[in-house]
Amino acid sequence: MSDDNGVETVERASGTGVPVRGNDIDTDQIIPARFLKVVTFDGIGQFAFHDVRFDDDDNPKDHPFNEDRFRDASILVVNANFGCGSSREHAPQALKRWGIDAVVGESFAEIFAGNCLALGVPTVTASAEEIEALQDFVDENPDAEIDVDVADETVTYGDTKIDANVDDAQRKALVEGVWDTTALMKSNAEAVAETAASLPYIESEGDA
């Protein structure tokens, strides 16, 4: 369904990893509310995890996103319920613009996963043990390549291949390049108008 908007397919993402540990990391942590005061997403990447990365005087704290060895990472490895809380799309936007191409974790908050998909960023899940093992591996091998295969639902690193999970709709959207829903849905404009007209609460043309 690639059209002139140039929708890409996202069959895989590979690169080095960065582990961010902890359950229930909410979108306020990923991008604090005060950075929502932007009217475009440009430059938002530098504020990813800002308040857990810097103290009040802007001195860097211990955080993987501050470590040189993870600076070029593109695969984020997280634990459970990542991205819970506010629906702000600034969160995946910040991660993506920081350099993240895929997130692998135990589980994701739904709105967050949906927002990631809208940017073409897969959210891939695996068991708690597999995730921890992957985080340990990344910690010890920051230069090692991690391969997230969305189509096959696997994550490969070192000699290990994890049987991962990608939500069916997400997988289809990424692999077939139909994650740009705007273009896709716009092509159904006529059917939309028909549905609208069939709804009792929509006033028919003329009496509005």
Added chain:
Amino acid sequence: MSRGTLYDKVWDRHTVTRLPTGQDQLFVGLHLVHEVTSPQAFGMLRERDMEVAYPERTHATVDHIVPTGDRSRPFEGAAEEMMSHLEENVREAGIDFSHPDTGDQGIVHVIGPEQGLTQPGMTIVCGDSHTSTHGAFGALAFGIGTSQIRDVLATGTIAMEKQKVRRIRVTGELGEAVEAKDVILEIIRRLGTDGGVGYVYEYAGEAIESLDMEGRMSICNMSIEGGARAGYINPDETTYEWLEDTDAFADDPERFAELKSYWESITSDDDAEYDDEVVIDGSELEPVVTWGTTPGQGIGISEEIPHPEDLPEDKQDTARHAQEHMRVEPGDTMKGYPIDVAFLGSCTNARMPDLRNAARVVAGREVHDDVRAMVVPGSQRVKAAAEAEGLDEIFREAGFDWRDAGCSMCLGMNEDQLEGDEASASSSNRNFVGRQGSKEGRTVLMNPKMVAAAAIEGEVTDVRDLPETEVSAQ
């Protein structure tokens, strides 16, 4: 799979087609827009040279960053930029705007119902996770992200996957000072902050049905805190009474009658099938307060703060960090927890009954010397109605700051923020670290009466220990 529920019926009526992604394309009956999450979406639309497809199904307001004190233009800093972007965007597209100058401005989830924009059997979306609030009217209401806002602007539709439906039945009668807020905090505590992932919640049972619309909104509002993207309550006479008096129908009883038959047709069937059901005995509840940094970390006001090791394993670390941040000890109750700020506001609890209930506790008393207390009405109309009843006087005399409508300290994007490690008693919905504007800030969520009691006593207090005073207009 659920069958015969309001969710199934409304979903089906709004389905345009099945997309190749496997998702359904749903028509959006009402798209609410505010200043913080929309500018990027309008920008994306412009980049692609697209127009707003259904401007007449769209309505805008300002709430998230708009000042709640001095409102002279230009606003300070980013607020002005966002405000003027919105003004320009709605003008260009021809979208109705509850601008502060109209007297109709307010938090998006307060003004929709107030103006009768929110109706049963509609699909409603907004770039804000608390859009679930509108489910109180039997609408399917979802929070969406910026790209989805772009989708809705450009196409009048949204791509979604159908979820499972869990019915939560709250039985019995709620006890003294136990409000809708306590019910939802209890639900989240029991089912967890991610218990609702993959589900839509249908709230039912006597305790829910006997709530007024404002209480129902408080419940549906926090569905998202329980992980459910949407929550709803079947419309009934209480719903219809509210709607009848709104701008949408006050002058058009015929239209009201016509739509009422539609609304009645989309309620869940008696023999509807649910994917899951949970029953909670509402008569057992007491006022709930949070001790931690997620809305699921709540306890009854006389209960003890849990020992992390007594919690399920995956909750223990979060609990330890939360207790450290909040500086609370397991085994203590939350009673007596000193607070510096009392915040009565937000789309969870800043409507008329909330203000009345709190005013009854406040009347004839004074805010504690160490507390700064504020009331931020949910909308300009709520503010005006409260002033007409003299509630503002009661709050002001007690030492509360009486502010203009907006989100304010619910998320600390405007000038109303916690400072340093201040602790707040808050009627809002999120106690995440940093949520109220300060990284060290501490938030204790509770119902509006409990906020009032905490403001007076300077510490978390069981409001049932404070005798109430009658408020004249009641």
